[in-house]
Amino acid sequence: MSAPIPLYHFLIVAAALFSIGLAVTITKRNVIGILIGLELMLNAVNLNLVAFSRHDPMLLRGQLFALFVIVVAAAEVTVALAIVLRVSHHYGSIDPDEMNQLKK
Amino acid sequence: MELAVFYSFAALAVGSGLFILLTRNLMYAAFALFMALLGVAALFVLAGADFLAITQLLVYVGGILVLLIFGIMLTRTASEDDTSQTPNRVLIKLGRSFWGVGLSVILFLLLLGVLVNANFRLNGPALNSRSTIRTLGVELMTSHLLPFEIAGVLLLVALVGAAYLALNRNPSR
Structure with missing residues (x-):
């Protein structure tokens, strides 16, 4: 077997994915676009956890944590989409800049 | 060889992420998210996390992505220039591009600086190719x-x- 991939490669890819996810979250003016950015950021965090867990082969605590992150992300998206459906019924759009009823 | 595969899947993930950032069509963003999740799952395999890669595919692609696409289709507002020739055109507005891109570039450079200077002391060699x-x-x-x-x-x-x-x-209603 060839030499394993260095840890830094994973960490730099994860950093790039996290930054892209942050940019998507800020720039998209649509709640579902924001959710897509959040998913990208969660994936970047999972990649970090898995990369570090490679050096813990007996317990794999990083991979276990990543598994729980996936579960919580699934729960989060279900509830978020239910809320988005209610909001789109109420406002007729899901642009977060137009949800300003509390400001008036 | 392994490194070349790693670079191609990393390029797939990061390139799909950049496509999500640049596109205005939300449907294309959802499909690009599919490619990004696929790339991340392949990176999980290369990091020795085979079970987690399968879980990623099952939960994200099979569950979360389908939910997101249902959400896009249920909340879209039809515009007047839509025809039956453009069924998957869900255009959305982009805003705050300067702050969003600027902040994330700063964050990326910060993370990169930290990673380059980190010098991690790792506990033992990496995992061998055993199932997890x-x-x-x-x-x-x-x-x-x-x-x-x-x-x-x-x-x-x-x-x-x-x-x-x-x-x-x-x-x-």
């Missing part, structure tokens, strides 16, 4: 039993709550 399923199963059922049960309850509560929230309480 046995270790994960044993750990889940022994030392991580309480979080495992809580995750089950959380999923149940989230499902019931989402079904209740999405219920249309006003049938006349």
